[in-house]
Amino acid sequence: xxxxxxxxxxxxxxxxxxxxxxxxxxxxxxxxxxxxxxxxxxxxxxxxxxxxxxxxxxxxxxxxxxxxxxxxxxxxxxxxxxxxxxxxxxxxxxxxxxxxxxxxxxxxxxxxxxxxxxxxxxxxxxxxxxxxxx
Numbered sequence: 001x002x003x004x005x006x007x008x009x010x011x012x013x014x015x016x017x018x019x020x021x022x023x024x025x026x027x028x029x030x031x032x033x034x035x036x037x038x039x040x041x042x043x044x045x046x047x048x049x050x051x052x053x054x055x056x057x058x059x060x061x062x063x064x065x066x067x068x069x070x071x072x073x074x075x076x077x078x079x080x081x082x083x084x085x086x087x088x089x090x091x092x093x094x095x096x097x098x099x100x101x102x103x104x105x106x107x108x109x110x111x112x113x114x115x116x117x118x119x120x121x122x123x124x125x126x127x128x129x130x131x132x133x134x
Contacts, residue, residue, distance in 0.1 A: 026126035077108030
């Protein structure tokens with residue numbers, strides 16, 4: 001199965017990157033929305049289209065709930081390991097006492113990004129996001 005998937009890997013990555021680019025371009029004029037960067041030295045698969053919202057302007061949960069009301073599935077970025085009870089006693093690294101993962105979890109939203117999404121679905125999601133983020 002894995003070897004078969006490798007034959008379509010480039011197509012799937014290109015589709016995910018296009019979806020991410022549509023979201024970023026379609027919401028580029030909205031204040032308080034940020035996108036996870038792609039460093040010059042890397043190439044992201046954009047397997048997830050993740051945006052962050054400025055908590056002073058809007059709530060991550062309110063954005064996710066508004067999308068759900070429009071039957072669009074979105075969810076928070078995965079909960080950092082150090083915040084999960086089973087790992088609460090384990091050591092962790094934070095930068096200047098501000099764990100980056102905490103901020104991403106508190107403000108990050110995983111948008112629909114399946115490689116089989118069509119342009120109409122992406123544009124519908126952008127329109128719904130524009131309504132809630134305006």
